[in-house]
Amino acid sequence: MKSYTLIAPAKINLHLEILGIRPDNYHELVMVMQTVELADRVDIRSVSNDNIILHCGNPKVPLDRTNLAYRAAELMQQEFPDAFLESGGVEITLHKHIPIAAGLAGGSGNAAAVLVGIDLLWELGLTQSDLQALGAKLGSDVPFCISGGTAIATGRGEVISPLPSLAGIYVVLGKYQSLEVSTPWAYKTYQREFEHEYAREPTALIDRSHRVHSGDLVRAIAAKDAVKIGQRLYNDLEKVVLPAYPQVGELRAEFQRHPNLGTMMSGSGPTVFSLAASREQADTIYHQVRAALSDPDLELFVTQFCDRGVRVV
Numbered sequence: 001m002k003s004y005t006l007i008a009p010a011k012i013n014l015h016l017e018i019l020g021i022r023p024d025n026y027h028e029l030v031m032v033m034q035t036v037e038l039a040d041r042v043d044i045r046s047v048s049n050d051n052i053i054l055h056c057g058n059p060k061v062p063l064d065r066t067n068l069a070y071r072a073a074e075l076m077q078q079e080f081p082d083a084f085l086e087s088g089g090v091e092i093t094l095h096k097h098i099p100i101a102a103g104l105a106g107g108s109g110n111a112a113a114v115l116v117g118i119d120l121l122w123e124l125g126l127t128q129s130d131l132q133a134l135g136a137k138l139g140s141d142v143p144f145c146i147s148g149g150t151a152i153a154t155g156r157g158e159v160i161s162p163l164p165s166l167a168g169i170y171v172v173l174g175k176y177q178s179l180e181v182s183t184p185w186a187y188k189t190y191q192r193e194f195e196h197e198y199a200r201e202p203t204a205l206i207d208r209s210h211r212v213h214s215g216d217l218v219r220a221i222a223a224k225d226a227v228k229i230g231q232r233l234y235n236d237l238e239k240v241v242l243p244a245y246p247q248v249g250e251l252r253a254e255f256q257r258h259p260n261l262g263t264m265m266s267g268s269g270p271t272v273f274s275l276a277a278s279r280e281q282a283d284t285i286y287h288q289v290r291a292a293l294s295d296p297d298l299e300l301f302v303t304q305f306c307d308r309g310v311r312v313v
């Protein structure tokens, strides 16, 4: 039986701007997404029966269809019934390194890896854009997780436009293990509190997103200017998550106390991150935050930007 091992990187948001609510009840977004070297490993192999079998050493990870990786396998079985009939079921083992429910797209990355893995197992020959179209059926972040690197994501997050690579920039991530923020809660709360700020006209949406596309952050990315990138980090969801979860704000403030290039919450949180000018600066932030907070519940990672999404090893 064939098997593959895939690497599924975590992502952070350098920019997350909410433009309005859509007829499908998702939010219209402009994001700048970035994958990092911190990654999960996903092993996948064909099995002789028709089952989808999911394993994970982390007891917090569900092993049924509430797990997006499971649903990715189910989607492939539905979309490619002939290949499914011929090849049978799949056994998937998730080796988790990315914190769970952290705003780092760990679950979306695992699902992206399952799509790529089954494409290889079943020799379907799908293109990246085929895989991204399938990924969009699973979740808004899955298409980006497939291609990774640095990209603008628009629509509900599934429309991906690549940007020049920022690989090598160092970043420190911090998350309290016991703290989880629900993404639907964050968006619903934002909608309730900030609906009055939404753009009313469809053309206003377009104009505003164009302004962002051609904005200072994208120029700083094109110049690979980490200082300017750090000055232009932005996340609308901080407005609802920080007041509701004071620990996130305290961690953010602690990160900001140490020399860094910019600090922000990723996605719907609760992970916060600081960009660093060098490996040394990243290590210093790591050690100083650890010393200041000395809380065993706090997970900290030093990692760097990478220029890829899911890959096969």
Ligand code: C5P
Residues within 6 Å of the ligand: 025, 026, 027, 028, 029, 138, 139, 140, 141, 155, 156, 157, 183, 184, 185, 187, 188
């Ligand atoms: O797409 P995904 O299933 O990952 O999104 C999770 C939830 O986050 C959605 O059910 C929705 O509540 C919220 N969301 C949103 N607008 C987006 C993306 C996500 O409101 N563009």
